Amino acid sequence: MIGKDKIVTLLGDTLALKLADQGEAVFVGSESGLTRFANSIIHQNVAETQSKVFFRVAMGRKLGVASTNSLSRGDLKAAYRAAIKIAKAQKENPHFESLPGPATYPDVSTFFSETAKFTPRSRGLKVKSIVQVASRRGCTVAGSLTTGTGEVAVVNTRGVAAYQPLTSASLSVIAMTKNSSGYAEGLSRDVGALDVRAVAGAAVDKAVACADPETLSPGEYEVVLEPAAVAALMEWVNYIGFGSKAMLDGTSFMCNRIGQRITGEEISIHDDGTDPAGVAMPFDFEGVPKRRVELITAGVAKGVVYDSLTASRGKTVSTGHALTPDSSGEGALALNLFVAPGDSSLPQMIAGVGDGLLVTRFHYINGFLDTPHAVLTGMTRDGLMRIKDGRLQGGVKNLRFTDSMLRAFGTVKALSAQRQCINAWWDSLGCITAPAVHLGSFRFSGQTGF
Amino acid sequence: MKDRLLTTIDFLKSRGVTYADIRYVRTTTENIKLTNETVDTLSRDLDQGFGIRVLADGAWGFASSAICTLGEMRKVAGRALAIAKASALVKTHDVTLAPLVPATGRFETPVTLDPFKVPLSKKLELLSFVNRVLRRDRKIQVAEASMDFFRTEKIFASTEGALIEQVLTESGAGYTATAVDSGEVQRRSYPNSHRGDYGTGGYELIERMNLKDEAERVREEAVALLTAPVCPSGSRDIVIGASQMALQVHESCGHPAELDRVLGTEVSLAGGSFLTVDQLGKLRYGSRLVNIVADATTPEGLGTFGYDDEGVPAQRTDLVREGVFVGYLTSRETAPVIDRTSNGTMRADRWNRIPLIRMTNINLEPGSVSFDDLLADSDGALFLDTNNSWSIDDRRLNFQFGVEAAWEIKGGRKGQLYKNALYTGITPEFWNACDAICNRDHWHVWGVPNCGKGQPMQVARVAHGAAPARFRQITVGVSR
Numbered sequence: 034m035i036g037k038d039k040i041v042t043l044l045g046d047t048l049a050l051k052l053a054d055q056g057e058a059v060f061v062g063s064e065s066g067l068t069r070f071a072n073s074i075i076h077q078n079v080a081e082t083q084s085k086v087f088f089r090v091a092m093g094r095k096l097g098v099a100s101t102n103s104l105s106r107g108d109l110k111a112a113y114r115a116a117i118k119i120a121k122a123q124k125e126n127p128h129f130e131s132l133p134g135p136a137t138y139p140d141v142s143t144f145f146s147e148t149a150k151f152t153p154r155s156r157g158l159k160v161k162s163i164v165q166v167a168s169r170r171g172c173t174v175a176g177s178l179t180t181g182t183g184e185v186a187v188v189n190t191r192g193v194a195a196y197q198p199l200t201s202a203s204l205s206v207i208a209m210t211k212n213s214s215g216y217a218e219g220l221s222r223d224v225g226a227l228d229v230r231a232v233a234g235a236a237v238d239k240a241v242a243c244a245d246p247e248t249l250s251p252g253e254y255e256v257v258l259e260p261a262a263v264a265a266l267m268e269w270v271n272y273i274g275f276g277s278k279a280m281l282d283g284t285s286f287m288c289n290r291i292g293q294r295i296t297g298e299e300i301s302i303h304d305d306g307t308d309p310a311g312v313a314m315p316f317d318f319e320g321v322p323k324r325r326v327e328l329i330t331a332g333v334a335k336g337v338v339y340d341s342l343t344a345s346r347g348k349t350v351s352t353g354h355a356l357t358p359d360s361s362g363e364g365a366l367a368l369n370l371f372v373a374p375g376d377s378s379l380p381q382m383i384a385g386v387g388d389g390l391l392v393t394r395f396h397y398i399n400g401f402l403d404t405p406h407a408v409l410t411g412m413t414r415d416g417l418m419r420i421k422d423g424r425l426q427g428g429v430k431n432l433r434f435t436d437s438m439l440r441a442f443g444t445v446k447a448l449s450a451q452r453q454c455i456n457a458w459w460d461s462l463g464c465i466t467a468p469a470v471h472l473g474s475f476r477f478s479g480q481t482g483f
Numbered sequence: 484m485k486d487r488l489l490t491t492i493d494f495l496k497s498r499g500v501t502y503a504d505i506r507y508v509r510t511t512t513e514n515i516k517l518t519n520e521t522v523d524t525l526s527r528d529l530d531q532g533f534g535i536r537v538l539a540d541g542a543w544g545f546a547s548s549a550i551c552t553l554g555e556m557r558k559v560a561g562r563a564l565a566i567a568k569a570s571a572l573v574k575t576h577d578v579t580l581a582p583l584v585p586a587t588g589r590f591e592t593p594v595t596l597d598p599f600k601v602p603l604s605k606k607l608e609l610l611s612f613v614n615r616v617l618r619r620d621r622k623i624q625v626a627e628a629s630m631d632f633f634r635t636e637k638i639f640a641s642t643e644g645a646l647i648e649q650v651l652t653e654s655g656a657g658y659t660a661t662a663v664d665s666g667e668v669q670r671r672s673y674p675n676s677h678r679g680d681y682g683t684g685g686y687e688l689i690e691r692m693n694l695k696d697e698a699e700r701v702r703e704e705a706v707a708l709l710t711a712p713v714c715p716s717g718s719r720d721i722v723i724g725a726s727q728m729a730l731q732v733h734e735s736c737g738h739p740a741e742l743d744r745v746l747g748t749e750v751s752l753a754g755g756s757f758l759t760v761d762q763l764g765k766l767r768y769g770s771r772l773v774n775i776v777a778d779a780t781t782p783e784g785l786g787t788f789g790y791d792d793e794g795v796p797a798q799r800t801d802l803v804r805e806g807v808f809v810g811y812l813t814s815r816e817t818a819p820v821i822d823r824t825s826n827g828t829m830r831a832d833r834w835n836r837i838p839l840i841r842m843t844n845i846n847l848e849p850g851s852v853s854f855d856d857l858l859a860d861s862d863g864a865l866f867l868d869t870n871n872s873w874s875i876d877d878r879r880l881n882f883q884f885g886v887e888a889a890w891e892i893k894g895g896r897k898g899q900l901y902k903n904a905l906y907t908g909i910t911p912e913f914w915n916a917c918d919a920i921c922n923r924d925h926w927h928v929w930g931v932p933n934c935g936k937g938q939p940m941q942v943a944r945v946a947h948g949a950a951p952a953r954f955r956q957i958t959v960g961v962s963r
Contacts, residue, residue, distance in 0.1 A: 068570075069938055071748045075570040080546040080562055081835045081939070083532070098526035102549045108529070115527050122603040123522045124611075153544075153569035161573050175750035177938050207750055282625045283663035342523075362516050362523030396754065401872040402885050403903055405666050410883050410905075410961075412876040414754070433874075433881055433907070435961045478961040479907055481881040 034149070034182055035062060035084075037196040044086065044188040047109045053090035053117050055132045057189040059318050059358060061085050063461075065181025065201075068156040073164045073173045078153060088116040089358040091132065094125035098358045128345040135192035136322050138315040139307045144182070145223040148200035151180040159204075159229045166233040167208050172240050174233065176206040180224055183461055187320035195320040201312070201461035202227055207415055208236040212483070213246055213428050215239025216393050216415035218261060220454045220464055222312060239393055239416040243428025247419065248480070251432055255389030256475040257382045257420065262392040263372060264455035264465035267302070269400035269409050270438050271367050271465075275304070275328050277343035277354075278364025279404070286407040286439060290334045296438075297445035298332040301373035306353065311369050311454055312464040316353060323353035323369065332443075340365040368463030375448025375468060382447050382471040384423040390475075391418040391425060395434075407438040412481070433479035444473035484551065485648075488533070488640045491556040495537065496642050498564060502538040502580060504641040505560075506792060507531070507551065508834035513599065516629040517610045519618065524629070525603075532834035537563040541577030542570035547835040580815040581824045583795060585645035590789020590797075592652040594685035598632040601686045606630055609694060610658075616698035617660040622706050628658035629678050630689065631932065633944070637792075645794040653785060653944060654688045655681030655930055658698070662705040669708035669902055671887055673697045675726040676870050681930025681944065682783040704888060707900055714889050714904035716960030720864035721906060722857060722953045725921075727886055728847060729929035729947035730870045735910040736768075736775050737845040737945070738936075739879035740802050741828075742811040744840070746820060752938050754877025757910065758808060760821055766808040769914030774848040775803040777812055778948075779827060784844035785930035785946035788830075792838035795827035802845070806915070812840050832941040839937045844928060846948030850920030854951055857919055859895035861953060866890045866897055867904055883907040883961065906959050913954060921950035 044058035062084035069077040086109060087100040097120030101112040156178045167174040183199040202224035208215045217235035219227040258266070279285035286295065306314045306323030316322050319341055327335040339347060340355030343364045354365035383391060393416030402408040412433050419426040449469040457465050488505050495503040509531035516524035533556065534547035544567030546559045610628040617626035633653040640646050657679015659672040674680040674692055682688045723731065738744065739756040747755060758766070779797035781787055788797055793815050802810045811821065812828040817840065829838035858866070872885035889904035890897035908916075928948040935942055 065939070066566075067939055069748075069751060070573065071750050072575075072746075073573075074575050075542065075573045076748050077837060077938075078542075078544055078566045078570040079837050079939070080566060082548045082550075083835050084549065085530075087526075096522075096525070098524070100526065100528045102530045102532065112529065119525050119527065119603070123525055123607060124520075126521055126523075128521070153566045154572070157569040157572035164573055175747060177751050179938075205751060209750075282661065284625070284661065284668045289666070359514070359524065359526045359528065362518060396877045397874045399872040399874040399883075399885075402905070403668075405668050410872065410874050412874070412881060414877050431876060431881075433876070433883060435883070435905075479881055479883065481876050481878070482909075483878060483880075 034198065035184060040184065040186045041188055041194050041196060043104065044186065047113050048188060048190050050113065053092055055091040055190050057089045057132050059087040060184065060186040063181055063183040065179065066153055066156065067177055067179045068160055069177040070160050071175040073168065075157060075160055086112065087358040088113045090116045090120050091129060092120045094129045095120045095123055096126050096129055100359060128342045130345050132189045132191050133193060133319050133321050133341055138195060138322050141307055141309060141313040141315045143222055143313055144198040145200045148180055148202050148222065148224040149182045151224050156180060162230055163206055163233040166230055167237050170237045170241055172208040172210055172237050174206055174208050179203045187318060189320065193320035195316045197315060199461055203456050204229060204232055206233050206236040208240040210240050210244050213240050213243035214415045215243060218456065220456050243416050243418060246428030246430045249429045251477040251479055253474050253476050255386050256472050257386060257391045258470045259393050260453040260467040260469055261394040261455050263467040263470050265395040265398055266409060266438060267370060267372060267465050267467060268457050269398050270407055271370055273400045273404045274407060275337050275367045276364045277337050277339040277347060280337045281343060281347055284404045286405055287334050287337055291336065293334055294332045295334045296329060296332045296442040299375060299445045299448060300329055300332050300442050302329045303327050303371050304338055304367035304369050305371060306369040308371065311371060311466045314369065314462050317355040318357045319355040321351045321353040321355065326352045338365045338367045368459045370465045372467045374450050374452050377447040377449050378451065379449055379469045382469060383420055383425060385471065386420040386423060389420045390429065391420055409438055410435040430483055431481045432477040434476060435478040436476040441472055441475050445470060446473050447471040485638055487553045487556055488638055490553060491560055492640050492642055494557055495560050500537050500539045500564065500642065502642055503536060504639060505533060505535045506834060507533045507638045509636045510833060511599065511634045513632045515606055515610065516627060517614050518625060518627050520611060520614045530833060534834045535560050535563040536837060537567045538578055539564055539567040540571035542567050542574050543578060544570055545837040578816055579819060581818045583815060585641060585643040586790060586794050586796060587646045589648045591650040592683045594652045596686035598654045598686040599634060613658050613694055613698050617658065617702045620702055620706050622662045622664050622709060623660050623702055624663035625661035630656040631678065639794055641794055647790050647794055649789050651683060651788060652685055653681060653683050654685055655679055655932060656689045656692060656694060660702050660705040662709050664709050667709050669705055671701045671705040672869055673701045675929060676887060677933065681785045681932045682928065683785060683787045684783050708888060708902045711900045711902045714901035714960050718956045719959045720861060720953065720955050721957050721959060722861055722864055722866045722892065722951055724868035725925060725927055725949050725951050726929050727867060727870050728949035728952055730873060732775065732845055732847050732947045732949055733931055734873060734875045735879055735882055736802060737842040740811050741840045742813045742817040745811065746817060749936065753936060757878045757880050762808055763821060764809055767806055767915065768803050768808040768911055769806045770917045771806045772850055772920055773803055773806045773914050773917055776801055776846050776848060777843050778846055779843035781844040781846065781928055781948060784928045785932065785944045786843035791827040791829045792831050793825065793829045795825045798827050800826040812842065814840050830943055832943055836941045839941060841943040842934065842945040844946040844948060849923040849926040849950045851922055852919050854921050854925050857921055857951065857953060858892055861892045864892045865959060866892055867906060880910050882910065904959065905961055906957050907961055908957055913957065916954045916957060917952055918955055919953040926950040
């Protein structure tokens, strides 16, 4: 960890050269370790110390971005000058008004010393315990355990000086028998909050319960989706629909539907970077405080998230969802997603199914098929189970689904009161907090032989 | 820098490691993207550092840092050694490596026009021109055009005596027109979707793409798709365009042929493979027309290099020969499992990532028919062009791909245009249904710049030589 004072001073000193009309420096640094296991042994074990500084400068309305991973003052100045050279070479961006001004940020606890102190040996011992849990039940395991620290800072010439230290810890476990598998995961900024043996036990329970899976024909089924399955769907729904660029470009399923019912009324989804129930982060990569944004409320489309450029284009204000400057062309993204809970429980939902399926998680989802209708496809993985007369019957060979999520979530019957934080593409900057969901109809379009 | 690397190798030898290597990597990147004639990405990045891989106590450790001083290298070497010892807490056997004659040499991508010396104004003018042409219809809501350039300088040294320098230059460009009307969204791209086409080489690759010449067609096809009927469902003969064939090879042959995945070490993320070692030399993967090679020497391929990140020389290996599955992509650790030596496919996406088995240029070799003759012989079939969506299960069997556009073939020509076309199948059944592959005149090496694998996630740049091909009675369209 470098610390706030050193980073802010280093970035501020470079911007103090005053070569641009406005300048911004974004620091993203991390020290992380990942222990990966498969076939019940550790096969990959890595450590990384990395930092990146992005400079975004404005010459009037001309923007330029350059970045470097060197923290030497000379290299930082060279990157800053490169950003200016790029800005001078290009056309005005009509959507640029100004870099954001100073703000106050909520005090969110994002750094846990136990996580920061976790060693490769500590991770190795945890993996050893996972292997022991699995081998007692005749299973092999694969997965990964990651721990790390991070620092994010945003400094600009208008007075922004934001800094946040982070830690993160995540665990995934796949337990395997000869012909089945089960999955469970854990995620927290505090490694002490990860119950490693419980996660391993859940994966093993599922694998054993799914042994000797039956073959089921594709078709429309009632389903109970566990939180990891819900989050995987939401990851894509978010990507194609809840960002400002998709909204402004007209490709999102939210377009021309704000104020209209688009899912079942039990569905409410919002983004909130300040809620410690998820993986919190109080500001975005422009130094704008993250606001709670209602995306879908009681099934009604409410809004999307913005950064400053797309906010200007959309004639609104930033909601604090900017990505790093090199990705700003992608628009804003909701990184701290919450699917509202219901009042049911996973056992109650299973008990409410006459003939259907329990989905542990999905694999390789794609959401580019038909974005205005939020059509996704993907496979089930690591624990698809048949439910009959309210009871789990055993494993089912994997199925492909192809369905509109608006249609499927229009058939929602119940959500669990308990939710889980699920890892998403954006790692330590946020997560998807999701309940289990009972849907009346979900369309499976194909099958595999395993 | 070489001296620092060699001193660090000497230090690791003195600590009694079984094996160690160190890689210094410096990468310069330039990304440009224009959306609706506004430059929304124009960035340059400089990224450098080193990674040390240590085999000790029979297990691997890897550590890396961006601070390239000798003192930091020694510190990181110690960390990698400690991590290897932690890995040894959970092992059942010692890692052994296939033998290798340590290489000393240098490789540099042949470049005619250095892309980093071509003025920004020239690049922006070309992308602006394309943007303007694409936007000449009000239904084109989004016109995107982009270019990406990468230069990677590497130095590799090992305790076995290898010392290799490489300079790889990669260039790519492409554009997409997104048409929007009445709640309908349709796209057409050139020369390929997902930011276009890429190769190893300089700006000459961009000049050869004829980006200006195709923009009118791309715009018109995107608009036409808005009112085209949805592709009908059913079992149909299909002719797949070359760029989509490249992705088909990528997902249903390239990934399942990675021997680390076969042996289970990718299970925690992207899954395993149906190409298990008991199938080697036995499985009828496809019809007798199907020949697939891994060739890291293909000129201008995005998966072309001099040496992999274990110091193994680039080479060409059969994966499928006359339809029979005969080979894997291997590393020094995995090759002994099938009694072979490494065929040189270990690559890391940067200095801070451990090498993994990655695709090189996985090429479907050309057949003998011309494209015109294939269309003339395919009445009633669908021609499917340019990838839109992709998904495959965790053993690489059940796949579903969507394409930007589909046409019914009538009288040897493309007839009725259809939108939202999908096709799906089970990998060996699909490849066994292949009964025609176009000849070398229609064969092109398509660059795929965003192949994801591993934890932490690594993005590799790979390629696939492919020509249009025909498959009989494939399931097209699926229930929505």
